[in-house]
Amino acid sequence: MSQENVAVVRKLFADFEAGDLAAVFSAFDADIEWVEPYGYFAGAGGVRGLAAVEQVLATYPEVWSEFGLVPERFIDAGDDVVVTGAQRGVARATGALYRGRFCNVWTLAGGKVVRMEAFTDTALMWKAFGAHPPGPEG
Secondary structure (H helix, E strand, C coil): CCCHHHHHHHHHHHHHHHCCCCHHHEEEEEEEEEEEECCCCCCCCCCCHHEEEEEEEEHHHHHHHEEEEEEEEEEEECCEEEEEEEEEEEEECCCCEEEEEEEEEEEEEEEEEEEEEEEEEEEHHHHHCCCCCCCCCC
């Protein structure tokens, strides 16, 4: 099943890139857990459920005039797929360019994504925003 999981996650990235959010959300379990790092601009510490993930993703155009992920490696880890790559954005408030690295761990069960945990340098993002990140509680 693990190669099938890698194929699901590869397709997710292609669907995100194409702007096909309906296809993206169809790959998610209804009770998906979505975990962004503390200090992130949305979903910090984690949210659960499709509506909550939709709210996190809806925040991106509010803070970025441009944003993209370029996956470089898809690592088969059984029920998990680890994706590493580069990310780039332009902060809407400042016009500043952000460039960083990301690592996502996607967990699948029954062909659906049940959990995604993201790792990135939030301090670099907040530098582009021209502000300091919130503490671990927010």
